[in-house]
Amino acid sequence: MDCLTFYGHPTTTSTAYSTIALLPADPCDSEVEDLSDPDNENDEDLPPPPKKRRKRNRLVEASLDLYQTPSPSTKTRKTTWVKKDIPPFTVPEPVFMIPESVQTPFMYWKRLFTDQMIEHITEHTNQYSVQQTGTSINTTVSEMEDFLSVLLYMGVFKFPSIDDYWACESRFPQVADTMSVKRFNVLRRNVHFNDNFQMEGCTDRFHKIRPLFDMFREQCLLIPHTNRQSVDEVMVAYKGTRAGKLRQYIQNKPDKWGFKIFCRGSSSGIIHDFILYQGATTFFNIQEEEHAHLGLEDLHLGAKVVSILCSSITHKEETVVFYNNFFTSFNLVKTLHTNLGLRSVGTVRTNHSGGATLMSDKEMVKRGQGFVDFCSSEGVIAVKWFDNKCVTLLSNACGVEPLSSVKRLKKEAQQKVDVPCPSIVLAYNQAMGGIDLSDMLVHLYKTPMKARRWYLPLFGYIIDVSIVNAWLVYKQDCNLLEQKPMPLKKFRLSVAATLKGANKVPARVGQPTNAKHKAEVRRPNPRVLHPSLEVRYDGIGHWPTFGTQRGRCNLCKGGVSRWRCSKCGDGKLFLCLNNKKQCFVAYHQR
Known part of the structure; x- marks a missing residue:
């Protein structure tokens, strides 16, 4: 047998067309049955002769040009960038209703941490104790308020250990006179927020704390917000291993290990909305209709978070949202404006800028500090500014003009000089710090909730944020009425004292101390303590x-x-x- 018989004759191809097997003319037929020859089944040395194909199984010929040039329907429209500024958007100042009078700190706190939440905690704490031990600890709403009061005191006066508040040598009356250390440990060991026996098959990995977060979120959404909103992430400290992959790590945060929460807040520091991050099931409660309305199909994680958090804003046409480069993309800026009517500003990474034609970092450094490069497309402007290093921002709310100046230290002259700065950078710096301000205030007086149960630090975070939000609303009312507000520490202690004493019979004095104390020095004019x-x-x-x-x-x-x-x-x-x-x-x- 010669080579031509064994390998077959080569087929002639033209430059324009080539025979390409796409599908048989009749999809019900198959070519496999025609490849066998029953007369040559025992002949293993020679290959079967080529058999003439049936007409119905002929191959369809297609031009190679169809695959070299994509069809118009599959073309992706390229974004065209031009060197043009966008008109600035004037953010209207919020108008808040002037209250008749400034209420007590306890009333402001009750707006956020409601009686319904305390009753919910009391009910599930008794239920959890029955499920674990077979007997109920029989706690009441009044006792749960005392428990919260003790936690508020412990957030201000920090002792090395819990038992030190009741010890003879370091006894703290505000805590020790409220309840015994044994009862406090019982409540702390059994405090609970959901029924564990009804959570089988639940996709929510935060189901143990979810009801309390939902009730607290509803109250935060009722707080009037400013027209400058910011979105950022917060870490709730937790170093244990019982939470599994719910525990995250962020290197640049003060608390590097913990639970990640995406928050939306005003520039004043008030938290209005939040999302607990839990990986692939973060958006388990988003319905398909809402998913399509917000346009979340083509967005990455950060863009989805911003879209969902901004959907709860009331006056969207008057609001500008600020976020960092973890969230920002060209598609997000367009999607927020198209679907929600929101304008936004954010720092952006190079691969998410939508192909903006800007100078490279080396060229910007050669031009000197304060140089600005920009381009715009479809109402969105990309601005690159060289300060100590290059930073790129995307916005459809404000652009380059009007230019202002900032003070920077000049090493050669050893003095501060004026450096040109675009308006988008000043707007971003003024409005982006709301979440960081809230996080700072939370860390000033933090509720001690270290425990083996991973969800207790989240419970402590709810208590601290409720105090901070209530204090900021109280401070806002004081400014409207031109009154001097009390500091955050005094505000927290006032809430703790009211929780301890309101609508309750005075508790018995704790165990007498055996240590000998010095006689009290009588003050000539003792300060009068006025109760709330x-x-x-x-x-x-x-x-x-x-x-x-x-x-x-x-x-x-x-x-x-x-x-x-x-x-x-x-x-x-x-x-x-x-x-x-x-x-x-x-x-x-x-």
Whole structure:
């Protein structure tokens, strides 16, 4: 047998067309049955002769040019960038309703941490204790408020260990007089927020803490927001291993190990909305209709987070959103404006800038500090500015003009000089720090919630954010009424004292100490401690008690007495009991 018979004759091809097997003319037929010859089944040395193909199985001939040039439907439109600035968008200042008066810190906190949340915690704490031990710890809403009060005190006054608050040598009365250390440990060991037995097959990996987060989120959404919103990520510190892959690591954060939460907040630091990050199931509760409405199909993770967080903004046409390069992309800026009507500003990475034609870093450095390069397309501008290093921003809210200046240290002259700065950079720096401000305030007085159960640090974060949000709303009302606000520490202690004393009978004094203390030095003019209005007017547990120290009455000028209130007097608020004025009764009536 010659080579031509064995390999077959080569087929002639033209330059324009080539025979390419796409599909048989009849898809029901197959070519496999025609390749066998029953007469040559025992002949293994020679290959079967080529058999003439049936007409119905002929190959379809197609031009190679169809594959070399894509069809118009598969072409991707290339973005055209031109060197042109965009008109700036004037962000309207928010208009807040002026309150009639500034309320107490406890009332501001109750707007966020509601009675419904406390009742929910109480119910599931009793349920969890029954599931674990077979008996209920029988906690009540009043006792749960005392437990929260102790946690608020512990966030301000930090002791090396929990037992030190009750120890004889370091006893802290505000905590030790509220409840015993044994009862506190029982509540801390059994506090719970959801039913574990009904979570089988649940895709939510944060199901143990999810109900509390949902209730708290609903209250945060009710807070009026400013027209400058920012989106950033927050880390809730957790170094344990029981949370599995829920624990994340971010190198540039103060708390590098912990739970990642994406937050949206105002430039004043108030948190309005958040998403718990849990990997592939982060958006498990997003419906298909909402997914299509927001246009999340072609967006990466960061862009999806921004779109979902911004969907809860009320006045979208008047709001500008700011975010960093983890979230920013050209598609996100266009999608937010098209689907939600939002304008946005953000730093961007080079591969997400939509192909913006900007100078390279080397060329920018040669031009000197303060040089600006920009280009725009479809109402979106890309600005590259060289300061200490090159930074690129995308925006459809503001551009380069008007140029301003910032102070920078010149090493050669050893003095600060003016460096040109585009308006987009100043707008970004002024509005982007809202989430960082909230995170800083949370870390000032942080609730100690270290435990083996991984979801307790998230519970502590809810308590701290509720205090910070309430204080910022209170501070805003004080500014509207031109009053001086109290600092955050005093605000937190006021909430803790009200939780401890409002609508409750005074607790028994804790165990007496065996240590000998020095005699108290009597101050000539002791400072009067005024209780909060919720404690003073609750009508429960206020009884006149007789003491050894004598003082003047706070209501009548000539009243001098040794009587004080057992609940809100604290040894310094003296009230006389003369038959004419009845100062003790009058002080505790509205």
